[in-house]
Amino acid sequence: METGAARAWDAVDASASSRAEVLAELNGRIRSMQKATLGAGAEAPVVPVVSELRDLFPGGGLRPGGVYEVLSPLLATMLLAEATRAGDWVAVVGMPDFSAAAAASAGVDIARVVVVPHPGGQGIRVSATLADVMSIVVLGEAADVGAGEAQRLEARLRRTGSVLLRLGEWAGAEDRLAVAERQWSGIRAGHGHLAACQVTATARGRAAAPRRVTFVLSEMSDARDGLEHSNE
Amino acid sequence: MTQSMTRSLVLWFPGWSTAAEARARGLAPESPLALVVGGTVFACNDAAASWGVKAGQRMREAQAACPQIEIRPYDIDADYRAFESVFQHVEERAPGGQILQPGLCVLRVRGPSRYYGGEHRAAETLVDAVRSVGIRDIRAGIADGIFPAELAARRAEPGRIVAIPSEQTARFVAAVPIDELPADALAGAGPLLHRLGIHLLGDYARLDVDQVRDRFGPDAVRVHRLANGDDPRMVVPTGITVEHEIRREFDEPLDRVDQIAFSLRADIDALAEQVTATGKVATSISVELCDESGRLSERHWLHPRFFRAADIVDRVRWQVQGAHTGAAALAAPIAAVRIAVVGLDDRAHYEAGLWGDAADQRVHAQLTRVQSMVGHAEVCTIEPGAGRLLRERQLLVPWGEKRRGADRSGQPWPGAQTGVAPSLVLEKAAEVTVLDTEGAVASITERGTLTAPLSALSIGGTVRLLRGWAGPWKIDVRWWDARTHQRVHRFQAVDDRGDAWMLTLQNGRWSIEARYD
Structure with a gap:
């Protein structure tokens, strides 16, 4: 009987000659197979995020399979940007007030966003179904989460490697992301308009020491170029 | 008869x-x-x-x-x-x-x-x-x-x-004046018939059918047949000519969705292959379900790309379930099913792009599954909409449907919001109270200016002092139509907690349109 391993040997024999090369090649194959089955290993690459928020995360991005408590819709929207730009799909479940304008100015490719504004009592089930194909799922705070359901969803996320951003409480979340401070500029008593905002965002969690970043949102361009306009 | x-x-x-x-x-x-x-x-x-x-x-x-x-x-x-x-x-x-x-x-x-x-x-x-x-x-x-x-x-x-x-x-039908027919039924032949001295359906029915066909065309022939008591509608369901179709009658009517889907699977596979063999893809299908009592449910389904076998099975399942999502048992057992491919397109338009479409196909499969859980219209993509109010500028289009009308969002919409985009656009504007420096509910004069500067905002009983505010920006929605015309005044405000708001004042009532959070 010809097994998969035997076929692999044949293939390796044909391409590599020395013993060291053979071992390296086989190790590589084993790694790639493990990646395919386990999805999110410890060294799996992170889900990239926009540069302003990169320093909030120990690995420079969201951990695949992780659950984050995100207490600010702005941060949740910004976190979707890089994934959609890479061509991944993202879903927003149970957040009827999702702002397409904010998403567009944060650099989200809106064509890759699917919204389920009113999942009823099925927010968790919908999120679990979507986790198979979406790289990020945002789950609104209105959805109730039972402990059993939460564990099943976490297991599914670990398998598929997608990230859940929960707008509210989640027992055992990776990190808690929030906006600690906002400073608006351009608006005074009775004139001007909301032209720019300096935002301080924080991350606290079990993974690492608290982190904070400061960036500027501005009307002039999308969020990533904001720093140039920080002096109003 | x-x-x-x-x-x-x-x-x-x-x-x-x-x-x-x-x-x-x-x-x-x-x-x-x-x-x-x-x-x-x-x-x-x-x-x-x-x-x-x-x-x-x-x-x-x-x-x-x-x-x-x-x-x-x-x-x-x-x-x-x-x-x-x-x-x-x-x-x-x-x-x-x-x-x-x-x-x-x-x-x-x-x-x-x-x-x-x-x-x-x-x-x-x-x-x-x-x-x-x-x-x-x-x-x-x-x-x-x-x-x-x-x-x-x-x-x-x-x-x-x-x-x-x-x-x-x-006698009743014969005495009906031809003017009472729906406008399109006679294909505009009405005035001519009057000139020919034919005012009643009975007179019309007595005309020779070949002459009617020659002079007035197929639509008029249909009415001619109807007037003669020859109604084709029960016999042939629709007038669409169909190349690819499945007709299945179940020996025993089936009352479970999964049974129906399963027993049709082989036929649908064959149908999909038959379509593929002609170098075409199916872009729309019609599904007819006939239950034991003879009731017919027909529906046309469109697909964002094209129908594969699994998509057709899905449509049959949804239609069997009807509006009652998630219900496994039916109102009445299904006795016969007819699936016809109504729209065909050249397959060359649908070949996979350079990046391959396997991933997107999986996305589609999962989204249709979610649709069967929460309802067709609850899974949407966002399209830019035309309008001045923020909510009008984002349209939700159910997955699998085409957007309606042309995209007019890029055209100038004077009064559309500028500045930093708010991160929450409220689905239903929330009512609030805004107070001015006089301590009264802020109001606006006929000339569009505030009676006194704004000072505080009260949301659900908590009062927040305003650090800064701007406005009013006047928005006239559908000013060209006196009945649907809305005059909205929009303000931006920042409160003492650093939260910022987009507020609107309409007919003396304040509400939150959007929020910066």
Whole structure:
């Protein structure tokens, strides 16, 4: 009987000659197979995020399979940007007030966003179904989460490697992301308009020491170029 | 006697399509509205008709006749869905009905009349059932055959029933003036018939069918056949010519969704292969389900790309389940299924792109699964919309449907919001109280200025002092139409906690339009 391993040997024999090369090649194959089955290993690459928020995360991005408590819709929207730009799909479940304008100015490719504004009592089930194909799922705070359901969803996320951003409480979340401070500029008593905002965002969690970043949102361009306009 | 001559009850909702669109869009019923297909008016409401707008007119002519008219593209799928939700109330009381078109449905009288004790009683019950869900204008006609019953319904007053006894049906039809037919039925031959001295359907029915075909074309022949009591509608379901189709009759009617899907799987695979073999793909299909009592449910399905075998199975499943998502058992067992490919396109337009489409196909499969959990219209993509209010500028389009109308979001919309985009656009604007420095609820003068500067914002009992505010920006929504015109004043404000708000003032009431969070 010809097994998969035997076929692999044949293939390796044909391409590599020395013993060291053979071992390296086989190790590589084993790694790639493990990646395919386990999805999110410890060294799996992170889900990239926009540069302003990169320093909030120990690995420079969201951990695949992780659950984050995100207490600010702005941060949740910004976190979707890089994934959609890479061509991944993202879903927003149970957040009827999702702002397409904010998403567009944060650099989200809106064509890759699917919204389920009113999942009823099925927010968790919908999120679990979507986790198979979406790289990020945002789950609104209105959805109730039972402990059993939460564990099943976490297991599914670990398998598929997608990230859940929960707008509210989640027992055992990776990190808690929030906006600690906002400073608006351009608006005074009775004139001007909301032209720019300096935002301080924080991350606290079990993974690492608290982190904070400061960036500027501005009307002039999308969020990533904001720093140039920080002096109003 | 043919099957079509069975005693029938027709329920007619005059002006259904426009009324349904007006309800769906929240337009006032008395404001002029027209639905267009391909640049010509498909239907218009009474308000528009009183300005001289007619079906079949070009859109420009309609706008010239009635400048304040609201023009909407006609979406037949949405129309069917809306009508189905009303039709369900009829079906609850008398199963076995059939939708002829949105706004027109027919039932066999025999069952309901026996159940409710008389055909008039049965018709009254159904009319009351529909009126109880808020549809005022419904008319019923009873006669031998669908066509005579339809003519009778058109004779009825709102909410009333016209019943033609069996023995008088032929005489009734013969005495109907040809002007009472729907405008498009005779393909514009009406005036000519009058000049020929033919004023009644009876005269028309006596004309030689070949001469009618030569002179007036196929539509007129159809009416000619109907006037002669030869109604093809029960026999051949639709007029679409179909190359690829499946007809399956189950030896024993099936009452479970999964059974039906499973037993059709092989046939659907074969159908998909048959389509592929011709170098085409299916872009729309029609599914007809016939239950044991002979009731027919037909629906057209469109696909964002094209139908594969699994997609067709999905559509059959959804249609079997109907509006009751998640229900595994059916109202009545299904006896026969017909699936026809209605729209075909060249496969060259649908080959996988460079990046491959396997991933997107999986996305589609998962999204359709979610749709079957929470409902078709609850899984959406966002399209840029046209308008000045933030909510108008993001349209939710159900997954699998095409957006309606052209994208006008890029055109200038004076008054559309500028500055930093708010991170929450409220689905339903929340009412708040805004106080001015005088301590009163802030208000605006006729000239569009505030009576006193703003000072505080009260949301659900908590008062927040305002650190900064700006406005008003005046937004005139649909200023060209006195009835739907909204004058909205918009403000931006930052409170003492650093939260920022987009507030609107309309008719003296303050609400939150959007929030920066």
